[in-house]
Amino acid sequence: MQEKEFKPGDSVRLVTIKEELEGTILESSEPEIILIKLKSGYNIGIKKEDIKDICLVKEKEEPELKIEFKEKKNLPYVDIIITGGTISSRVDYKTGAVKWLTQPQELFKFYPEIFEIVNIRKIKVPFMKASENMSSDDWQVIAKECEESLNNEDVKGVIVTHGTDFLHYTASALSFFLQNLNKPVVLTYAQRSSDRASSDAALNLKCSAYAAVSDIAEVMLVGHATINDDFCYAMPGTKVRKLHTSRRDAFKVVNSKPFAKIFPDGKIELLSQHNQRDNNKKTKLDAVFNDKVAMLKITPGQNPDILDCYLKENQGIILEVSGLGHVPMSEEAKYSWLPKIKKARDHGVTICASPQTIFGRLNPLVYSPGRSLMKAGVIFLEDMLSETAFVKLGWVLAHKEWKSKVKEKMLQPFAREISDRLEQ
Secondary structure, three states: OOOOOOOOOOEEEEEEOOOEEEEEEEOOOOOOEEEEEEOOOOEEEEEHHHEEEEEEEEOOOOOOOOOOOOOOOOOOEEEEEEOOOHHHEEEOOOOOOEEEOOOHHHHHHHOHHHHHOOEEEEEEOOOOOOHHHOOHHHHHHHHHHHHHHHOOOOEEEEEEEOOOOOHHHHHHHHHHHEEOOOOOEEEEOOOOOOOOOOOOHHHHHHHHHHHHOOOEOOEEEEEEOOOOOOOEEEEEOOOEEEOOOOOOOOEEEOOOOOOEEEOOOOOEEEOOOOOEOOOOOOOEEOOOOOOOEEEEEOOOOOOOOHHHHHHHHOOEEEEEEOOOOOOOOOOOOOOOOHHHHHHHHHOOOEEEEEEOOOOOOOOOOOOHHHHHHHHOOOEEOOOOOHHHHHHHHHHHHOOHHHHHHHHHHHOOOOOOOOOOOOOO
């Protein structure tokens, strides 16, 4: 192959001794290797000696950083809170990985269709973080930004863009932190960075805009309902979970139903009950959280001494128990958890149980182990998701005035976290 000069970010087509490929040049640390990102998103390295021909398809385009928002008459206003995640990133052609957009507002350069649906009153960027790096402090910041926007009479709704991996924790937190909700709060995401042709951000943002100006006054997550670009689901913030690592429809509603189907043309098909928009109401911020909570998954034959570690630092523990609400405790078990659980309760630690099985409802009365745990003071959280239970426990324990009512508050539905009836 005749040596040709290409720079990271250039799109090329090359012919090897085995196949023809097209992709984007990445920076390579090996002088004899050409590293490219394929359209599928995968990176591959090819020895230069195996390349028969290579040609330029398109030179790298430098992003234009100046983003202008032109308002259109008669369109409603929304506020957008950008917090990071894949939806706020683009490919770094030096590494092949993704990095934050130089200006978060660049997101709308890729997806200007949103301006056909809404006017953006304000773009807020309180921080740019991957979701695994967020803490309860960040949830409180997002909630405060939402409250300010929701109580502005010009704003019809709020959109929050966020990373996917721990998005359902933030969705749960906002569901509890924002009380007396008057307008929609919509969290959305992307599984693929915004500069990729296959990104799912376009449909998610479009449907989020329609959801934000709808009459569904709920904290909801809006994203692909299928792997195709046909429609999105609007899903309850406390009943949704990420159930796939990479699919567009990674998030699913558990033990409940989506609020609605939202189509690219703006059609909204309602699927379940929801709180109605009420512009006369004022959203109240209740963004408190006790970080001294933990979640522990029960495994077969597990030594309960691990609870001693949790007792030193935590005031509340979510135990992910078996599908029927059990932990090792009978005579044939190597260890019995019951004495340690009683000890923890005697030390004032709140212990709640949620099911590892995800779907279905816990019933401690089916077998004697469940009844023993309930007698020991374990609070069985019915069909509540473990992640939601973790967030709710931290929120409940942060209310010092509820100290004598923790069980009552954990079993009191605040944000659809407990279903009255489950679909078979």
